[in-house]
Amino acid sequence: MSELSWWVLGACLSAYAIKLCGYFVPRTVLDSPIMSHVASTLTVALLASLVTVNAFTSGQELVIDARIGALAAAIIALIFKAPYLVVVLVGALAAIVLRATGLAA
């Protein structure tokens, strides 16, 4: 095997070990009332962070492109209580339309 192949396998092993780490935190620690307060705060923060990364970033840059239109369209769909799948499709459609019409990159 080439040297690069060994690094690929090593990185895969490392990624898996990191994933396992979270599961090794003792249940008694996770179950404490403090941790459940931390967890509920963390949940909202993580989801908001994922939205931000997916909507406004490209590598290490903050960018405004068709995805902000997708975000706005999805929020409108959510305000009108659209089902989840419709929200996702509205997001995709908004990005396609904005690019096709040249309104956004």
Add this chain to the structure above:
Amino acid sequence: MTNLLTPATKMGLSISIATGLYGISFGALSIAAGLNLWQTVALSALMFTGGSQFAFIGVISGGGAASAAFSAASLLGVRNAVYGMQIKQTLRPHGRHVPWMAQVTIDESTAVSLGQADGAEKRRGFFTAGIGVYVLWNLFTLAGALLGEQMGDPAAWGLDGAAVAAFIGLLWPRLTSVQPVLIAVSAAVVTALAVPISAPGLPILFTALCAAAYALFTVRKAPAATEHGRLRSVDEEQQ
């Protein structure tokens, strides 16, 4: 059928398709970066965490050392450990399931699970998104690696817009009062501030650390969840 297509499984399937198709661009870019077919397939099957995979091939294609690619990929994967803690706390998996559940503990499966209100739905959401993304991501990685750039850019199909909508759709139901809205807005601002100054993937981790610190500082003011009287005793110890 009623049990198969619950809101959580629908969310899981939608996000699986939106994310899985991105495997095409990973496969194509990995080959273009100079990795061979088996290395490309191994990254999706074994590493299976998109951000880290893109970081690994990004370093290689930029002419960087394999050890640097290893470090970048590992660093970006650290947020999965935070996800693992969240999943362990909410799903309470049996020990024998942990080895494979850990492998599918990624952005999408965690987000779909955390986005649900009740326990059974959290479970369905995690498994549908975890397994769904795993299967599609690997299939489309192979397709991308074999067909290369003929497949084009997934952004042209609006998939990046679908991903944004998928995540806001999971966050939205949680924004029921002022407190979560403030947390969400703060998290978005912290993430945006961290993006230009840190490697991709790290802003999420940094935001998680800030949120955890904030939660620890405000825990006394939180409505007392004193099921076991433990919060009270900890408070007394601190005084």
